[in-house]
Amino acid sequence: QVQLVESGGGLVQAGGSLRLSCAASGRTFSNYAMGWFRQAPGKEREFVAGINSSGGRTSYADSVKGRFTISRDNAKNTVSLQMNSLKPEDTAVYYCAAAPASSLVIFRSLSMYDYWGQGTQVTVSS
Numbered sequence: 001q002v003q004l005v006e007s008g009g010g011l012v013q014a015g016g017s018l019r020l021s022c023a024a025s026g027r028t029f030s031n032y033a034m035g036w037f038r039q040a041p042g043k044e045r046e047f048v049a050g051i052n053s054s055g056g057r058t059s060y061a062d063s064v065k066g067r068f069t070i071s072r073d074n075a076k077n078t079v080s081l082q083m084n085s086l087k088p089e090d091t092a093v094y095y096c097a098a099a100p101a102s103s104l105v106i107f108r109s110l111s112m113y114d115y116w117g118q119g120t121q122v123t124v125s126s
Contacts, residue, residue, distance in 0.1 A: 009120030
């Protein structure tokens with residue numbers, strides 16, 4: 001089992017920044033690819049960003065590319081999402097997720113992730 005706890009959500013004006021963090025416990029963190037997903041009201045949960053187990057490779061949804069940055073610290077068992085130039089359409093509950101994976105793999109599909117956090121609300125006002 002892997003336990004994931006997100007933090008850092010909140011209310012921010014359009015153009016502002018937030019940094020989300022996800023703390024992991026339970027298994028060897030460096031054996032897992034990590035992802036951030038989000039779900040807005042009435043919409044399906046969608047991929048935002050992913051990072052491979054070593055942290056050397058990243059992937060982003062087109063809607064956030066150039067504005068968001070995913071990173072991880074395997075010594076501290078944390079993964080972060082730095083969100084800049086936020087837009088009202090970024091408003092959603094953000095979830096981190098973990099998938100057992102070999103070193104080079106990044107998953108964009110929800111179905112590949114075995115463990116999920118409880119989510120943190122991000123609201124961007126216009």
